[in-house]
Amino acid sequence: MKGSMIASYAALLLLGISVTGCSGNTGEQSLMADKSADTAKPGGERSGKQPSTEPVTLRVNNWNTAFQQAEFDQYFAEPLRKKYPFLTLEYLDQQKGTSNTLDNLITAGNTPDIVFTDYPNLAGLLDYDYPEDLNRYVQDFSIDLKKVDPLVIEGAKTIGSKGELFALPVYSDRMMWFYNKDLFDKFGVPYPTDDMTWDDAIAAFKRLSRMEDGVQYASFRMINLPMTGSQWGVPLVDPKTGKASFQTDDWKKSLALMQQIAAIPGNTKLTNEDFYQKETLASLMQSFNIMVNLLEGVERKGHKIDWDVASLPQSKEKPGIAGANKPLYFMVSKSSKHKDQAFAAVSYLMASEEVQTTLSRNGKMSVLIDDGIVKQFGTKLDILKGRNVAAVYKHKMSALPYSNRFNRLALVEMIAAGNEVLNGTQDMNTALRNAEEKANKAIDAKIK
Template identity: 30%
Template sequence: MSKSALPLLFSALSVVLILSGCSKSPGTTVQEPATGEPAKPAIQTEPVTVTIGANPFFLTDEELKKYVADPVKKKYPHITVVRSNDMPKGTQTVEEMVVNKNIPDILVDAPYALMKIIGLGVTQNMDDLIRKHQFDKNRLLPELIDSLKTATGLDYMVSLPFYNNAFGLFYNADLFDKFAVSYPTDKMTWEEIQKKAVQLTREEGDKKYIGLWAGDAMWGGYQLGLPYLDKEKKKAMLDTEDWRSVLALWKSLYDTQGALMPPAGTNYEQLFFDGQVAIAFGHMGTLQKLRETNPFNWNVFTYPSNNKAPGFGQRADTYNMLITQQSKNKDASFQVISVVLSDEVQLEWSRNGKMSVLKDTSIHNEFGKAITAFQNKNVAALTKAKLQVIQPFVYDYPTLPVIRINTAFNEVLHQGKDINTALREANELMEQDTKAFLK
């Protein structure tokens, strides 16, 4: 173009006993189970270094230290976490690491890259480690877990999410004041936003003001959880009534711009930061940019609801940690992930403007509260809408399905093509790709 403190394995450290008469390897403590409880795994205490391969776009050096390395060292003094030497600046791809045979213990990536990573043979079934360490997945938002399984097509976990990119609509309060329009609020519908957009779109002197930028049409599909492909039948699914309704809605939103509509390819985000767009689609990156630049009096509200999916905002968009099958420190690596997913660390993520992946609403309510620039801002709205389970959207095609949809919409909006024709043609092109490239 973004949400019981620790796993049960570690919650009873106070009752750890060294079993008399039992042999154990050096550097290992064994936990004696209480009557009727399953035995807990041995905990290695020998010094170990866990390497993380993470592009700084997903995990900066500051974040790695604050939310990973330092809390892990506090909980497990024998574990040291470092960024992989092959990814100090985010220039080394996963493919290059595999070729160089220097694969880290933990990889950080987004759902769209999981299929490629799986194809490189570096992932593993993490369910075994989840069970071994008695990690409670039920603490996590279920749609995030479901999204990772859907994205991979697997019935087991190859990674765990550690924060989620959140979405909402941002607005320029100065323009609302200038034109005497009431501010938008949480839980509004697209139709309600559309009415405000009409009130805000106008021309004054040599200045043009656009009421609303809703983002690309693909976001309308994500909100409804629409698939691009029936993989079992190997059939494209762009020419459907649901997609027609999305393009019709999106056209109505852009039609509010009337004669002031900029040409195709316009950078609406820049227009928003330049003070020419009143309401703009945005996400965590938008929030960070507003924090850094503070170009005007701004605020944010929940992603508007589509009547076909009441209460839903955008799709899940997680950043995830996976333990590589080549790792020689799998248990220590899982302990690292378990600390990152603890209530304490997730609360710190939330307070500093990253959406927690946990269910706990008290953590989400703290979103952004540690950041001075977010005081008196409705930033917690980014965490309030329900998340759609992600549908697979990356295929080894020369043209991605999202590009097909966005192109079809642009043809409707800027070339006057009717929606039925645009979707039919997009579907036919995707069918050709499916037959040629889908194995």
């Protein structure tokens, strides 16, 4: 593989992760697992279980993501209908009425066949006893997971305790550094590069945050403490104990970084709108897909800003790692009456080169290890023309942090602890200790 667009995959090889090469077959054929000669069909096709052709509607709940129905139809429902005309995906958006929330659907006996969510929320589905272990289906349908990014597959396995595969990834997203070129120009600060450290960035932030003509300009917005730590794979719960673990050096370093940035005048109480509407925020940390969608929406309304994107700064202690991985997954319900069809649907969306190429062209990171697909990243979006989209693949991403069914309980307390420290109402050690105690008290209550 050549070029910065595929540098992250080359880095995986340096880490000793074995990946297989790409083929020129169609997606579903090229991802058939290698079988012995007696399972091969004439013409080189591989055998594998096929779903029943009985017409079935599979109900899909969007659980805590910013994904919209128009995107769902474009990238998932319509391609699946072309492959399997007898399978229909019905989108249940929890943002449109409380009847579509997962809690209410399960309570009413209408558990959806599939849930669509991102990694930070993935383990939370275990608390509902929702997901089916997909290992058997992978074997039955002859799906070759070696063609899929091992980081995101490992994330799906991490949440299980006995080697279960509770989800299949469909695409990835990552946290990036978006910046307003006009504000950098206004204050004579060089644009961000893809190889800066946080120390480099903070030096630039101090030059960008200032009061000018009665307007307070801010330099950088972070999101929260868990998101800051996730770029280095710092877990909220200890994989050995399964309990919240906040009083670690990694969490303290993550919080100290946020303190440094928040101490710069103007760098508190910021929103995305300060960047793309008010244009008083010079730069921010945000997921690539979310920010590009927001900027597209702003442009459709006639407001354009001169922006670009760079890799997030790196820690001096962990060079070469920049930007947290935020993959999105499908889970199949263990109570679904159509498990085979549901698996066929989600495995096709993961494995199809056609589907994954469409996602890549539209700025969504393919989960397939395929340099041809990677090179097409973002090519269909006019808004990305002339932008530094190569930054998305420039550096490695850390392994996804360990997570279990109590992750959401820990997440709430960690966010609160970070806010207390940044607001100056609590010192770091006290805030982390108290938050850990609260999280573990909530976890103990769940266990009982």
